[in-house]
Amino acid sequence: MRTRSGTGRTGPTARAPRALVAGAMVVLLAACGSNDDGGSAAAAGGDVAAEDLNIAFIGSDGSQNFTQEMMAGAEAAGEEFGVDVQVIAPTSLDGPAQVKMFEDAMRTATDGIAVQTLTPDLLVRAQARAVDQGIPVMSVDTPPLPGSNVTSYIGNDNVAAGAMLAEEAIRRLQEAGTVEGSAVVASPIPGIPPLDNRALGMKQAFEENLPGFEVVGPVASAPDPTSNFSAWNNLVQANSGASVFLDSGDAALASLARINRDNGGRFLTGAFDLNQAGVEAVADGTNFAAADPQHFLKGYLATRLLIESALGEREMFEGWWVSTAELVTQENVADIQARQESTEAKMEYYADLVEEQLANPPLRDLAEAN
Numbered sequence: 001m002r003t004r005s006g007t008g009r010t011g012p013t014a015r016a017p018r019a020l021v022a023g024a025m026v027v028l029l030a031a032c033g034s035n036d037d038g039g040s041a042a043a044a045g046g047d048v049a050a051e052d053l054n055i056a057f058i059g060s061d062g063s064q065n066f067t068q069e070m071m072a073g074a075e076a077a078g079e080e081f082g083v084d085v086q087v088i089a090p091t092s093l094d095g096p097a098q099v100k101m102f103e104d105a106m107r108t109a110t111d112g113i114a115v116q117t118l119t120p121d122l123l124v125r126a127q128a129r130a131v132d133q134g135i136p137v138m139s140v141d142t143p144p145l146p147g148s149n150v151t152s153y154i155g156n157d158n159v160a161a162g163a164m165l166a167e168e169a170i171r172r173l174q175e176a177g178t179v180e181g182s183a184v185v186a187s188p189i190p191g192i193p194p195l196d197n198r199a200l201g202m203k204q205a206f207e208e209n210l211p212g213f214e215v216v217g218p219v220a221s222a223p224d225p226t227s228n229f230s231a232w233n234n235l236v237q238a239n240s241g242a243s244v245f246l247d248s249g250d251a252a253l254a255s256l257a258r259i260n261r262d263n264g265g266r267f268l269t270g271a272f273d274l275n276q277a278g279v280e281a282v283a284d285g286t287n288f289a290a291a292d293p294q295h296f297l298k299g300y301l302a303t304r305l306l307i308e309s310a311l312g313e314r315e316m317f318e319g320w321w322v323s324t325a326e327l328v329t330q331e332n333v334a335d336i337q338a339r340q341e342s343t344e345a346k347m348e349y350y351a352d353l354v355e356e357q358l359a360n361p362p363l364r365d366l367a368e369a370n
Contacts, residue, residue: 050082053310056109057140057303058101059089060118061223064250065275066295070116070140073299076343081307093223095119102126106135112306116140116299118192118223124148136309136316140302141295142194143320143369151366154302154321156293158194158370161272161325162201162248165291168327169244169268170209172288180212182242184235186221188228188249197370198248198272198291213244221247221255229255236263247271253278257286274328274340283333290328292336296346298323301354320369322362324353 057074059067071087078085086109090097098115099122105113106129113135117123120142127148130137137150144150166183173179185202187195199218206215216239221231228251236245236259245256245267254277256269261281270289271278281287301321308314328336339349 048311050307050311051084053083053111053307054086054109055083055111055303055306055310056086056088056105056113057299058098058105058113058115058117059087060098060116061093062089062091064093064223065273066141066250066293067116069274069295070299070302072343072346073296073301074114074303076296076347077300077303077307081304081311083307085303085307093118095122099123099126102130106130106133110135111310112136112138114138114140114299114302114306117142118189120145120148120192136306138302138306138316140298141293142192143366151318152305152316152321153319153366153369154298154305154323155194155369156298156323156325158197158248159201159204161291161293162198163205164201164325164327165198165270165272165289166202166205166246167209168289168329169246169270170205172268173210173213173244178243179210181244182214182216182239183244183246184219184239184242185215185217186219186232186235186245186247186252188221188223188247188251190218190220193370195248199246202246202248216242218248221249221252223249223251225251225254228252229258232256232259236267242267244268245270249273250275253281253287253290257281260286274336279328279333279337279340282328282330283337285330288329292326292328294324294326294350297350297353300347300350301357317361317363319363319366321357322364 059071061067067089074085074087088101098117102115102123103126124145124147127137127150131149139150139153141155143153183206185199187199189195203215206213222228232255250273252271254275256271257278260267260269265286268288270287272291274292278290282290309316339345
């Protein structure tokens with residue numbers, strides 16, 4: 001396994017997917033046969049064959065890097081175990097469409113459903129019905145709401161991940177002798193816990209470590225690339241005296257890089273996830289850093305744990321499985337870019353971490369999830 005040279009990580013231990021576009025859906029098929037009757041292979045009792053399992057992973061927005069990474073991880077787990085996993089997502093952020101996909105999966109993926117959503121309130125009733133029907137349901141990346149009756153969740157410590165990104169900006173400011181100024185912190189979808197808590201972590205890091213800096217926000221940016229760029233253009237113009245601009249979402253890693261270049265590279269700009277333009281901007285120094293929530297790993301683990309539970313190889317966990325996050329800077333970005341080149345490279349990169357987490361599950365109380 002490749003040695004990780006990252007400058008930071010949060011958590012317990014610090015092949016491009018095949019896409020078929022059909023209507024409002026991105027579909028990935030982790031192929032190895034299927035159970036055409038749609039029934040639960042695990043519920044049938046006795047020895048269960050992997051090719052008879054019916055498992056689904058449902059993402060929130062197939063156009064965005066974070067969803068694509070989780071879907072690729074889910075596909076990798078299916079291929080590893082020989083399970084035909086349904087890996088699906090709307091082609092853009094569309095909560096009602098995702099609910100429809102989940103309801104359809106309740107009929108076709110009765111051995112387990114993992115779901116990553118940015119509209120958890122819309123899924124509450126469907127998740128509760130699935131749980132009542134005995135279908136294992138796992139939430140990924142966004143904690144399940146209480147009424148969903150979902151008790152298994154894989155996600156980052158988002159407050160810590162946000163602080164990790166902000167602390168790198170603070171380190172650079174302190175090295176330059178800059179102890180006063182202002183920073184703008186934004187969330188693309190206010191009200192979504194992971195995004196809000198990343199922004200909270202950023203704000204708290206400045207308040208605790210650089211109290212001479214005023215933090216503007218968290219304010220709203222936008223989730224899609226075009227609207228995000230427009231929102232950040234307005235925010236930069238409205239806060240012309242600020243020197244640091246941080247976003248808790250995906251699209252801003254590219255938006256802020258473009259804005260920083262247009263302004264002579266005089267800002268510290270950073271955001272989350274690994275869209276290509278944003279990562280290239282880390283490599284050339286336009287963005288000081290990116291926070292990588294390691295979405296592929298979450299998608300892989302969620303799907304693998306559902307498969308192993310259905311095969312009777314592992315009891316389904318209850319609580320918050322705390323997934324890791326990693327800081328990406330010029331020091332380690334080449335390693336990250338190499339990892340992102342293929343599924344095989346990702347599996348090699350994460351191999352030791354997967355083994356460690358499966359041997360010692362990093363569990364906390366679900367009520368603590370952020």
